[in-house]
Amino acid sequence: MTLWRRIYQERRAILLPLVVVLVGNVLALLLGVLPLRSRMGAAEADEAAALAELAQSRRLGIQSAAAATSRQQADVQLKEFYGAVLPKDFVTAVKTTTFWLQQAAADAGLSFRSSRFTPEEVDDSRLTRASATMGLQGRYGEIRRFLHAVEAAEEFIVIESVELAQSDTTQLGGDNTLAIEIIVSTYFVTTPTR
Secondary structure, three states: OOOOHHHHHHHHHHHHHHHHHHHHHHHHHHHHHHHHHHHHHHHHHHHHHHHHHHHHHHHHHHHHHHHHHHHHHHHHHHHHHHHHHHOOOHHEEEEEEEEHHHHHHHHHHHEEEEEEEEEEEEEOOOOEEEEEEEEEEEHHHHHHHHHHHHHHOOOEEEEEEEEEEEEEHHHHOOOOOOEEEEEEEEEEEEEOOO
């Protein structure tokens, strides 16, 4: 008889229950603990993904709230712009713009020759453009001063184009005055006719 067989026969009452318990533990490990461990790992991965989605949702919520606030501020500023800055109708636009341009030309030392405003609806907008071609005459420095005044004005006046030419008096040996023709525009709010 070998040593292992002799040990087994003498200690069978102890070894057999130990083997059964060992096999039971191995089966419990294989059938219960390992599947639970893999489910636990999957649950932890799901939890991490859910936390990342929650953080992303919170960021989007904050961005959405900021965008809503910005939109409200833009709406308020746009209403203020339409109500306080832009003229209310064509007649007001022509009067205020012509008066302001004549005053700015006089302040710059230019002689105001003419202007004529015409309205033109802006596509897909509540605005109408009132544009005018103006003729002015003066020296180069005075013209620059006038153009700067128009660009820096609180009134909403847009310079569309500037054409500069020597005046007839310059060609005849006059006082170096230049003639300019500028196209300026302003806008006013109208109710759409379409």
